[in-house]
Amino acid sequence: MDKTFSKEIDRELARLGVSPETAGPKELYTAVSQAAMELLMPRWKEKAAGKRACYFSAEFLLGRVVSANLLNLGLLEEWNDWLRQHHLHPDVLEEIEDDALGNGGLGRLAACFLDSAATQGVPLDGYGIRYRYGLFRQKIENGFQREYPDDWLRFGDPWSVRREEESVVISFRDQQVRAVPYDMPVIGYGEKGVVNTLRLWQAEPVEELDLTAFNNQDYDAAYRNRNRAEALSAVLYPNDDTQEGKRLRLKQQYFFSSASLQSILRGYITRRGEDFTHLPEDVAIQLNDTHPTVSIPELLRLLMEEHLLSFEEAFPLVQGVFAYTNHTIMAEALEKWDVELLLSVIPQVYPYIVLLHNRLRRELRDRGITGKEAEPYFILDGTRVHMARMAIYATHSTNGVARIHTDILKERALKEWYALWPERFSNKTNGITQRRWLALCNPELSALITDEIGDGWLTDLDQLEQLVPVLEDGAVVARFQQVKEEKKRQLRDYVAKREGFELREDFLFDVQIKRLHEYKRQLLNAFAILDTYWGLKEGRITGFQPTAYLFGAKAAPGYYRAKGIIKYIGEVARLINSDPEMKDLMQVLFVQNYDVSYAEKLIPSADVSEQISTAGTEASGTSNMKFMLNGAVTLGTLDGANIEIVEQAGAENNYIFGATVEQIQDPGRTDTPEHLCEAQPRLRRVVESLVDGTFDDGGTGMFRELYDSLMKGASWHKPDQYDLLLDFQSYCDARLRANRDYQDRGEFAHKCLVNVAHAGPFSSDRTILQYAKEIWGL
Numbered sequence: 203m204d205k206t207f208s209k210e211i212d213r214e215l216a217r218l219g220v221s222p223e224t225a226g227p228k229e230l231y232t233a234v235s236q237a238a239m240e241l242l243m244p245r246w247k248e249k250a251a252g253k254r255a256c257y258f259s260a261e262f263l264l265g266r267v268v269s270a271n272l273l274n275l276g277l278l279e280e281w282n283d284w285l286r287q288h289h290l291h292p293d294v295l296e297e298i299e300d301d302a303l304g305n306g307g308l309g310r311l312a313a314c315f316l317d318s319a320a321t322q323g324v325p326l327d328g329y330g331i332r333y334r335y336g337l338f339r340q341k342i343e344n345g346f347q348r349e350y351p352d353d354w355l356r357f358g359d360p361w362s363v364r365r366e367e368e369s370v371v372i373s374f375r376d377q378q379v380r381a382v383p384y385d386m387p388v389i390g391y392g393e394k395g396v397v398n399t400l401r402l403w404q405a406e407p408v409e410e411l412d413l414t415a416f417n418n419q420d421y422d423a424a425y426r427n428r429n430r431a432e433a434l435s436a437v438l439y440p441n442d443d444t445q446e447g448k449r450l451r452l453k454q455q456y457f458f459s460s461a462s463l464q465s466i467l468r469g470y471i472t473r474r475g476e477d478f479t480h481l482p483e484d485v486a487i488q489l490n491d492t493h494p495t496v497s498i499p500e501l502l503r504l505l506m507e508e509h510l511l512s513f514e515e516a517f518p519l520v521q522g523v524f525a526y527t528n529h530t531i532m533a534e535a536l537e538k539w540d541v542e543l544l545l546s547v548i549p550q551v552y553p554y555i556v557l558l559h560n561r562l563r564r565e566l567r568d569r570g571i572t573g574k575e576a577e578p579y580f581i582l583d584g585t586r587v588h589m590a591r592m593a594i595y596a597t598h599s600t601n602g603v604a605r606i607h608t609d610i611l612k613e614r615a616l617k618e619w620y621a622l623w624p625e626r627f628s629n630k631t632n633g634i635t636q637r638r639w640l641a642l643c644n645p646e647l648s649a650l651i652t653d654e655i656g657d658g659w660l661t662d663l664d665q666l667e668q669l670v671p672v673l674e675d676g677a678v679v680a681r682f683q684q685v686k687e688e689k690k691r692q693l694r695d696y697v698a699k700r701e702g703f704e705l706r707e708d709f710l711f712d713v714q715i716k717r718l719h720e721y722k723r724q725l726l727n728a729f730a731i732l733d734t735y736w737g738l739k740e741g742r743i744t745g746f747q748p749t750a751y752l753f754g755a756k757a758a759p760g761y762y763r764a765k766g767i768i769k770y771i772g773e774v775a776r777l778i779n780s781d782p783e784m785k786d787l788m789q790v791l792f793v794q795n796y797d798v799s800y801a802e803k804l805i806p807s808a809d810v811s812e813q814i815s816t817a818g819t820e821a822s823g824t825s826n827m828k829f830m831l832n833g834a835v836t837l838g839t840l841d842g843a844n845i846e847i848v849e850q851a852g853a854e855n856n857y858i859f860g861a862t863v864e865q866i867q868d869p870g871r872t873d874t875p876e877h878l879c880e881a882q883p884r885l886r887r888v889v890e891s892l893v894d895g896t897f898d899d900g901g902t903g904m905f906r907e908l909y910d911s912l913m914k915g916a917s918w919h920k921p922d923q924y925d926l927l928l929d930f931q932s933y934c935d936a937r938l939r940a941n942r943d944y945q946d947r948g949e950f951a952h953k954c955l956v957n958v959a960h961a962g963p964f965s966s967d968r969t970i971l972q973y974a975k976e977i978w979g980l
């Protein structure tokens with residue numbers, strides 16, 4: 203092998219003044235990253251001529267980038283050789299923080315898309331914010347979540363290049379800031395691979411220091427501007443579904459939208475001059491949810507104010523450039539901005555929103571839509587701006603992220619829009635990159651697959667279909683079982699270190715990992731665990747396959763009820779883990795600080811993937827796909843991409859339960875929480891555990907509040923909004939079926955492998971090629 207890379211690592215270490223023997227994780231990280239950057243720099247500078255797509259996203263949840271980059275560069279083996287040669291542990295880089303500049307699925311999707319585009323040779327660049335602190339680090343103390351700042355730059359940022367000369371100025375009513383881009387290479391894997399760019403903007407003061415104030419010895423004043431500027435990109439909002447710190451959040455959205463547009467226009471003018479008619483031939487911009495939607499009036503403003511186009515010239519260009527992805531139908535997550543707030547932050551944008559609103563009204567009038575009938579379309583409703591409406595109206599494409607989600611958009615949530623512009627709507631079912639979610643996180647299963655069908659699956663996941671005939675070979679199934687056992691042992695060791703908990707690697711692993719939210723129903727899982735516990739104690743359940751129930755989830759810091767659920771799971775865990783009779787039957791563990799790197803450990807070890815959202819609430823989900831690819835069966839509802847997963851892998855190889863979206867949303871429903879509890883004593887008993895003294899919420903009243911939310915509701919929503927009680931019985935039945943089936947390990951492993959073999963359609967390579975062809979015209 204050509205040892206240029208190893209030599210480069212040695213040189214970088216020497217430059218840092220250390221040797222391989224004396225280097226700590228930080229030095230090793232810096233050296234290996236810089237060595238790789240040296241090697242890839244020539245490729246990064248190559249830019250193919252032609253149209254480029256831009257992915258605007260407030261979040262990029264990259265996880266640890268170093269190993270993924272080395273894998274994609276084809277340098278991972280040489281790095282591992284280098285470590286072995288110096289007697290260093292292959293896990294030395296595990297201390298390096300994740301890049302956690304995102305909350306959950308939406309941010310992780312953005313990261314998977316970048317990887318897939320670079321790998322498939324699609325010219326796609328990411329644009330977002332370089333938050334100083336990413337999503338908080340979570341600890342569980344006395345069963346309660348505590349948040350700590352995520353100092354992700356602690357180990358430096360060797361993969362970014364600061365591009366001072368490409369800075370732009372962003373104006374707000376009360377301040378101006380400088381947006382400085384930090385560019386990261388996005389490295390494609392394999393032969394078609396290219397190097398794209400993720401450009402993250404950092405807010406800085408226009409002037410370093412107010413020297414006059416400084417000279418007057420008013421140091422506070424001297425630094426005030428700097429602090430106010432830096433506050434803009436200081437923190438990621440830990441909410442993906444409610445609006446907090448509204449003013450600052452709006453500033454962040456405008457900040458990265460305007461900066462990205464200015465930089466894109468600058469590039470266009472360099473190539474084409476001031477004739478903007480070719481803009482949609484050169485640039486496509488995908489809006490990842492409504493967070494960057496202020497880009498729409500901002501591009502109008504830039505074209506009209508700075509480049510003197512008329513509205514009727516600028517509008518079709520804007521519409522041709524932008525496309526919008528909808529990620530949720532939950533009312534509270536559909537962003538609406540108060541006009542007053544908007545005027546106090548970015549008044550310059552408002553007139554362009556008015557222009558859009560009026561143009562829409564004219565179009566509606568021309569189609570005979572007036573009065574009440576026109577209202578569901580209004581971008582401005584008097585006091586607020588409806589961002590999703592603006593996004594649908596002023597773009598040429600609106601897409602949902604799984605088939606059921608897109609159908610709900612067309613038939614319910616956005617039916618008025620679909621009626622007028624059906625051709626704008628399409629579905630793009632989400633996906634995940636198999637490079638991170640199989641090759642990197644599960645080299646053992648990857649080796650099995652590659653031994654059977656070759657390594658073409660790394661860039662063409664549909665090749666997994668070739669496993670189908672192979673699965674009838676008992677030796678392959680047995681090898682899969684050994685892989686699963688090995689991944690469980692690895693997780694056991696990791697969990698022992700991180701949590702001080704002794705996981706039983708001989709148990710069935712049942713895993714629910716995702717953000718904590720009522721609609722995702724972690725509480726339903728906890729109820730079913732408690733019911734199983736009582737069933738075992740009473741002898742109602744026999745022949746039970748010992749199970750470890752694993753949870754990982756962060757709750758938004760202001761989401762009181764979600765925090766109550768964490769505490770409740772902790773109480774259930776305490777009861778069960780401390781009961782000697784359960785020693786060889788059940789374990790419950792809530793792991794701390796669930797993030798991408800933890801997901802990479804948990805998913806390959808899982809037997810059962812918990813995907814139990816209320817039908818009609820989870821737009822797609824992507825952890826469901828990660829589990830499938832790593833050989834777990836889905837225990838889930840007919841929601842999001844679960845539907846497409848069982849369609850591919852067969853209902854007989856998964857465990858589907860619960861009410862369908864039609865049943866959930868049936869206006870003729872008569873069931874009430876009280877009736878359901880009346881008819882089902884076991885359900886009554888688990889629900890009552892919230893308030894009957896079984897558990898202790900530390901005097902916070904959290905459990906009473908949870909109880910009331912289920913049984914009484916609140917003024918703004920019905921009781922048991924997410925229908926835990928309705929689905930309880932069928933959930934218990936389905937998970938017991940899975941438990942019984944686990945008795946026959948060979949048969950169960952076969953089901954798992956059938957899932958792997960049919961995971962091809964859930965590669966984000968497939969998704970990104972659909973965006974490229976059907977939306978971006980690449």
Ligand SMILES: *Cc1c(COP(=O)(O)O)cnc(C)c1O
Pocket residue numbers: 305306307308310715716717796797798801822823824825826828
């Ligand atoms: C994949 C992923 C998610 C999304 O999980 P869902 O279960 O689909 O909501 C969230 N967080 C992390 C860290 C992930 O890797």
